[in-house]
Amino acid sequence: MYAVCAQAAHLDYTTSWIGNTFGYGDGKWVQLNVEAISVAPDGTVFTNAPWDESGSEVAAYRNGDKLAVAGFTHGWGAHGGDAVASNSTYLYAGMSIDTEDGVLVGSDYPPKGQAWFGITRRQVSNIAKGVPFASGIGNSANSSKNSFVRLNAVRDGTDASVRGLAATETELFIANTYADRIEVLDANSMRRMRSFAVPSPGRIAIDADGSLWVIQGLRGDAGRSVAHYSPQGALLGAALALPAQAVPVDVAIAPDGRLLVADNGPSQQILVFSKPATGTAQLSGTIGTRAGIFHETAGVPGVMRFNGITGIGFDRAGNLYVAQNGFGPRAFASGLNGEGTVIESYNYAKRTLNWRLQGLTFVDGGDFDPASPRDVFSGSKHFKIDYSRPPGQEWSYAGSTLNRFAYPDDPAFHLPKGVRGEPMVRRLNGQRFLFTIDMYSHYLSVFRFQAGAQGETAIPSGLISQTPIPGDWPAGQPALGEFMWRDANGDGRVGAGEIESNPSAGNTAANGFWWVDSAGDVWMGTLVSGIRKMPLQGFDAAGNPVYRYSASTVFPMPAPFTRIARIVYVAETDTMYVTGFTSGYPYDASHWKEAGRVLARYDRWSSGHPSLQYTIALPWTVDASPQVTTVGVAVAGSHIFVAELYTARVDIYDNRTGQFIGSMTPGPEVGGTGGWVDVYLGISAARRDNGEYVVLVEDDARAKILMYRWKP
Structure with a gap:
């Protein structure tokens, strides 16, 4: 016997939400996972992630608000990535393009069974707008037409994602982790200028003198280190002496000239290195509670109780930005993390919180x-x-x-x-x-x-x-x-x-x-x-x-x-x-x-x-x-x-x-x-x-x- 459905009454209810700073009533949401950030001088935080369910892999935030979604990094063979950089003109973001199991064909797509990994270039003033260049390929059906540079063409299922980017006004440095080298492109023409060998490189920071601090050793059993290179690829001195169990995941140069290294090991801190006029940079301090969110009482969030740092950076006013996802950047050849996003802004000098954004749940009920x-x-x-x-x-x-x-x-x-x-x-x-x-x-x-x-x-x-x-x-x-x-x-x-x-x-x-x-x-x-x-x-x-x-x-x-x-x-x-x-x-x-x-x-x-x-x-x-x-x-x-x-x-x-x-x-x-x-x-x-x-x-x-x- 089936119950009879009578005319439904009007229900008086309200809709709310849990776990995200924004509910989408204003068209905004904090993306579910941030793998990398780039901070512009005005405090705009550009983000990148391999996947966001609603296509916000590449996005922009400022002053605790969401400004924009880049788009065209989701669907029709397009995916986000693991690295992002910017200068005064362009945003550069890692992404990939595949054929969706051979469904997509044409010059915009690789052959069936293959995937392309590279960089999409967008306007900083309008990140939804691709900026084409002579050698650019892909996405001819949308506004990011011919704004993708292919670095690696690999078999489907192979991880050849770019794991680090850094840009000046004239040069773009790319950590081609899969190929064990750093590639240098002209930041305006996107023409290849040079490359040099680095063992499975990751995040890159450009120092005031133009030299590069590079996290290397992202794959293999040798372990990670932070090395110092000239812009032409010459190794400058010995690698940083990191604390035991440290797992470096990002690097940045502070307003006072010090080198900051985000540690995703048990310390869950940001390591601060001084740089003497001569000799090797030395560990001089830390930022954040030791053990982060896992410090007693374990699991309780709070100011500078970090949990899986994925990116750090500074604006011109000296504010420190810290992105977290509960795991840290995904390991080479691994899948999505999915534990949510926290983006925080701190006054670097005072170590006080300016603002925080959260997007904490994914395929997760309550x-x-x-x-x-x-x-x-x-x-x-x-x-x-x-x-x-x-x-x-x-x-x-x-x-x-x-x-x-x-x-x-x-x-x-x-x-x-x-x-x-x-x-x-x-x-x-x-x-x-x-x-x-x-x-x-x-x-x-x-x-x-x-x-x-x-x-x-x-x-x-x-x-x-x-x-x-x-x-x-x-x-x-x-x-x-x-x-x-x-x-x-x-x-x-x-x-x-x-x-x-x-x-x-x-x-x-x-x-x-x-x-x-x-x-x-x-x-x-x-x-x-x-x-x-x-x-x-x-x-x-x-x-x-x-x-x-x-x-x-x-x-x-x-x-x-x-x-x-x-x-x-x-x-x-x-x-x-x-x-x-x-x-x-x-x-x-x-x-x-x-x-x-x-x-x-x-x-x-x-x-x-x-x-x-x-x-x-x-x-x-x-x-x-x-x-x-x-x-x-x-x-x-x-x-x-x-x-x-x-x-x-x-x-x-x-x-x-x-x-x-x-x-x-x-x-x-x-x-x-x-x-x-x-x-x-x-x-x-x-x-x-x-x-x-x-x-x-x-x-x-x-x-x-x-x-x-x-x-x-």
Whole structure:
């Protein structure tokens, strides 16, 4: 029996957001990842990144505001890059061009199976405008026509990205990391002038005398160093004497003439080197809190508590600019980091903060602490919410729960996609636990919290995997079938002896959907084999939740479903909500990501004789533009919230009757738009004590989480 949809009532709600300085109501957003910056004399900060979901790979910011997006670095074979530089006339940014698997052909594109890496040149006064030159190629269909210089033509999948750029009014210095050389171009004609050998060079700083400070050794096993070269390539003295464990990632010349080196090692500081008239530059000080955001109390952000510096630079007024992304510049031949962007401006002399911009989430949802709806967690961030403030101002960044130095075995650093996925926050025995899944729900990661010096850090506690993980991590995983890891010795690292396999399952559990209920029991909705419950068995001596395959129970596929896509189990009422497909509303493989066409509620689920209360035919029109399909489900109070995939709409139902209540769509506060919900667990909801519902929806388009506030 399908619930009847009556005429929807008008809903009184507001739209807000979490995790980004800008909500896009004014057309602005802080890009999701910054790999490099260049600072102009007037304080304009130019940025570059290999990827921003909405095409802001190359952008400009000033005085805490976003000024412009370069564009034409996203789509139609174009991608951003890892380096950027500017002079008074031009902006130079690393980028690449490919054929999108042979779809794109012509003189603007490489042959099928190949990619080009090089530099796009734009006007500083209008970075959306390319400046062509005689040898320029590419992008003939847009305003960046013939403004790309090709440096490397390589096979698809090869990383030949430029990792460093520096410019004067007459010369452009390019760190061709892939080719082990620095190439020098005429900054105006873009004609090649000379080149010289440097072992896998990276960032470049031009000193007052025209000499170059270069980070080198970005690939290979020799380690990184900072060397000094003449503009013609002569090595000037010995490399800098860096502290032990230092990982140099950027270099800059301060207004007082000192050399600054950004250290992405455990210190998370900026190293300051004096330059005597004769002899080698010497370390004379540091900028920033030692260990950065990981200094006690770990994970708490603050002034000069750096986290993954990707770029530093100065304006003519002597302000220092620091860009961070939570990891540092991506390693050679590695993928995207995806942990967000922080850009800060400091008074260099006083070490005081001028302004800060943040874009902190990507393919990352949010969930509420059951004990406190004012605390919202994404997969790797903690936000405090003040519901008395206006839209977009309710949130503040309270903590990073990811600690790569203390816990390098955190699954976030090893699982495909490299993002600590969608969160479920649970209180078990009064303690807060964080459960996360990846984009498409293959892996369930478990984290515990510990008061004191661990602070905001979510300590890796366990992992349940439906299949072996590609690659050589973790050691000891089976070659076939499910397995789980529990941190038995409490050190947050995976030991081969801590891994348990489920040999009876084979690969039958692949592509199921994870759900953790309020009692800590782990449920999995398999595609076609019913629903499995893995009950919490208690806690070990380290405080980790204990699960065992042998304690699992499997519930058969509930009628009328033929395929399960999502489940939500409410332990307090023994109620199961299931979405998926039926014989009357069948599965279509072209919509593999969706939550399904039907939703059903079952009471007395655990009794062995569950009672089907109703079924709902969910919105589904695949011949519309945009298509109307579902992607996520949340239950709170007396309502069900269903996120649609392509329309940025949230549909609301009464969970007692299945009656349709109405829909919410992004309001003017966020420009009337949102991105696709690109994950399986991209929506959550909570009912506050005052009766207001707060609904969080993943919005990967512009590095934020949408927040709806609705009071029936």
